[in-house]
Amino acid sequence: MELSLYTYIFRQDRHFYLYNSESRILAEISEKLYSQLHDRDFLSISNDTLQELKKKKVVIENEEKYLYYYRQRISYLSKVYNNEHIGLTVVPFTGCNFECPYCFEAKKRPLRMTSEIENAIVKFLQQHPAGKYLSLTWYGGEPLMAFQNIKSLYNKIKEETNYNIVRHDIVTNGYLINQEMLDFFKETNLQHMQITLDGTEERHNKTRYLKGTKQGTFNQILENIQSVIEKLPNCKLAVRVNINKDSAEDFIKVYEMLYKRFDTPQLSVYPGFIQKATNDQHSLCYNCLQNEDFIPFYEEFQRQGGHARLFPIAKSKGCMINTLNSYIVGPEGELYKCWEHVGEQNKVIGNVNSSKGTNQILLGRCLNEISVFEDEQCKDCFVFPICSGGCGWKRYKNKFESGRFAVCTPYKEKRFLEQALIDSLKEDKKNDHKTIFL
Numbered sequence: 001m002e003l004s005l006y007t008y009i010f011r012q013d014r015h016f017y018l019y020n021s022e023s024r025i026l027a028e029i030s031e032k033l034y035s036q037l038h039d040r041d042f043l044s045i046s047n048d049t050l051q052e053l054k055k056k057k058v059v060i061e062n063e064e065k066y067l068y069y070y071r072q073r074i075s076y077l078s079k080v081y082n083n084e085h086i087g088l089t090v091v092p093f094t095g096c097n098f099e100c101p102y103c104f105e106a107k108k109r110p111l112r113m114t115s116e117i118e119n120a121i122v123k124f125l126q127q128h129p130a131g132k133y134l135s136l137t138w139y140g141g142e143p144l145m146a147f148q149n150i151k152s153l154y155n156k157i158k159e160e161t162n163y164n165i166v167r168h169d170i171v172t173n174g175y176l177i178n179q180e181m182l183d184f185f186k187e188t189n190l191q192h193m194q195i196t197l198d199g200t201e202e203r204h205n206k207t208r209y210l211k212g213t214k215q216g217t218f219n220q221i222l223e224n225i226q227s228v229i230e231k232l233p234n235c236k237l238a239v240r241v242n243i244n245k246d247s248a249e250d251f252i253k254v255y256e257m258l259y260k261r262f263d264t265p266q267l268s269v270y271p272g273f274i275q276k277a278t279n280d281q282h283s284l285c286y287n288c289l290q291n292e293d294f295i296p297f298y299e300e301f302q303r304q305g306g307h308a309r310l311f312p313i314a315k316s317k318g319c320m321i322n323t324l325n326s327y328i329v330g331p332e333g334e335l336y337k338c339w340e341h342v343g344e345q346n347k348v349i350g351n352v353n354s355s356k357g358t359n360q361i362l363l364g365r366c367l368n369e370i371s372v373f374e375d376e377q378c379k380d381c382f383v384f385p386i387c388s389g390g391c392g393w394k395r396y397k398n399k400f401e402s403g404r405f406a407v408c409t410p411y412k413e414k415r416f417l418e419q420a421l422i423d424s425l426k427e428d429k430k431n432d433h434k435t436i437f438l
Helices: 031-038 046-056 067-080 115-126 143-160 179-187 201-207 217-232 250-261 291-303 361-368 392-400 414-427
Strands: 008-013 017-021 025-029 083-091 133-138 165-174 194-199 235-241 268-273 327-329 334-336
Touching: 008 031, 017 031, 017 414, 025 031, 025 414, 067 083, 083 115, 083 143, 115 143, 133 143, 143 165, 143 179, 179 217, 194 217, 201 217, 217 235, 235 250, 235 327, 250 268, 250 291, 291 414, 361 392
Parallel strands: 083 133, 083 327, 133 165, 165 194, 194 235, 235 268
Antiparallel strands: 008 017, 017 025, 327 334
């Protein structure tokens, strides 16, 4: 018998706490039980208490040490090589109607998808004979600048394939949304829409303005958010508020403004920690919020009246970069494994027009060498159940391109975990539907 890898006990202000990241329990315990667990003196624990500790995965049999890890690995591999579910993120247009000074799009050619490429995508799907379910996401550039392509390709997929579209999402800047689009997305059961703001109206309009005229876009986006909420009641709307060290204080202002104006559980507002790399692409730049900034940021958010649920939640492992049958499709039919790779010629792994891959080494690395299950330190990590394993793009940069990106959850720092757990106990005394998750 032994303590689980995922059991963590700590004390603070003469109080004693027990946390388990697998069962995700948090309890205040007696000093006596704390001492018994600390000393691994299991025989002195009452039988009823010991049985409850076993039930909650706090105490396990020795041979069960890696049982959770192995189960998760099996689940992960079954998802990675699932032939029935296909994931497509389609980029119908690489251009944009905004001229954000920080955006990578300015360095790339604005390419629009043709009907021939749409047909090739349909054929590509037809060549996956085991495929039954499709997750479909529209991405850009600004995908709504190619709305007719979106309509055309969606209808071709519905009419010419047997796929059940189980997920239908879009990532958009939100400026171009009109009634025709809303009608189409209602008919096609759009389930999730992400719109980005760059902070308060003043800050947003300085960075997310229209190309050519430099006209601000904030108020039009708010009007369109209103339209989405009214016309697409079954669509979850996530507003990402971009922040860095200079703009972190904007988040609470935007958060409160949005929830005051749109009081609906359909809406979620969350901070988007800008991930801008240094010039050598080896780490995040200084102005980005780092792991050590996360908990202080949320504590300040709470002090100003926000409600952040800091209690760690379970995280699935991996993303499309690790998944065999998930692709980003560019406007020329080129295939990528990561959103961050779009437009980079050396990151193309193939094309919908060809059955042969063009970069098997890159594909092999993504599928086999950059997952959390290829990282030995993760196997014995006490926060493994509440960590996604980190961004696959960052893992790739670290392993193959001399990167030094942090990929671990902030909760790996025990001082952050302890503070988050204590804060969550306090937050549990409040009830508010406007809750965000770290």
